[in-house]
Amino acid sequence: MVDANLPPFFTDSETARLVAANAPQIASLKQAPQTRATHQLLAEAEAYGPVHRAYHALSWPRNIPASAIVSAQTPFPTPIDAQLWRQAQQEFVAAAPDRRLVTAERSSHNVPVDHPDVVISAVQDMVNQVR
Template sequence: MAAPSSPRRRLRHAALALAAVAATAGSLSACGTAKTQSARPAAGATGSSAGAASSTPSDAEPSLHVITNEGHKLAFYVTPGRLPAIVLDAGGGLDASYWNKVAPALAKDTGSEVIAYDRTGEGRSDDVPGPWKVRNAADDLAAGLTQLGVTKNVVLVSHSLAGEIATAFVQQHPDRIAGAVLVDANLPQFFTDAETAKLVAANAPQIDALKQAPQTRRTRQILAEATDYGPVHNAYHQLTWPRSIPATAIVSSQTPFPTPDDAQLWRQAQQDFVNAAPNRHLVTAENSSHDIPDDRPDVVINAVQDMVDQVR
């Protein structure tokens, strides 16, 4: 894989590693496949969600909705439409603009309400001091959707680190989710004790270096995600996805890993997740890096359309 071409991409890759989608020692500088996202979704006036009653005009643009949860503000971008609502959750180090190639097509082709958002520490959302915790991230998403009036019939589309948020969310709010598309997502099956220990050891030198470097918003977010990484992911390995909620897992052909053993474990984890219930499907995004929404948006769009048709 090509080396990162900018400091932004190097930091983005470090975030990937800490989300457990980079891999072995040295890969932080050698596997920089992530694409820099710069243009955020178009933002109109802040207000309440249209909810999901009418069809979406083809030229509709997302409007910015700022919600508050536990004292911090989060930016949500909403294109109005009907149910099921499609909620897009980007991976570590990325904001809602990551879906710029996907969201407009989904709004136009499905007529669904489409919602993307910036997690804490990303985009227009507030920074939150202290360790990053997946349950807090799931609570933020739940609070945002509640304030937007989206409390049922959601198709959740989660990339990379957001797979952990999706898993926490369906554990807490199974009645809200109609189906999910997990895009090269962090799944519990991947985080064996041995693999988690390997990731912690591989990333230790980079984490130590970041602690000594001048602190920026990005490095603070990476360090927040690194806190208690081993114990957190040992616990995550024990979680299961509810059998009642259909899911499609999309795996990249390259995987996030430069080494064959780790890449195979990643592929096998995706397959094991799908094999665990009859209402799950596996799709391979050929000719794609971990950044499937950027490299192969058509694969994501088709999978989400299929899920919407299934649950509508």
């Protein structure tokens, strides 16, 4: 998982916060000329809350090893969202014995571009773990 959206992040309260934070952009899109792109974005926005609440209920199988590679800089600009993102990554890793948390220091959300070595190393470690 490379800086992945993980189910523990999308609690009802966090999903509601994200929906509310995007509400002004959605309102602007509704006023913009309707193109395929705006129509698609509006459809995604309408489904965002229900989809992410359902995603929160899912879990990764405990018997499948996983590595969560996280960026030092989260994809969220607000401190509370960034903290909840980090907490969700830690919760995911703590939920099963064969999971690892790897932090890509000095990385943006685009870890594979910023630090491909971290991703390669984590994949190699995973392969070695399951052999």
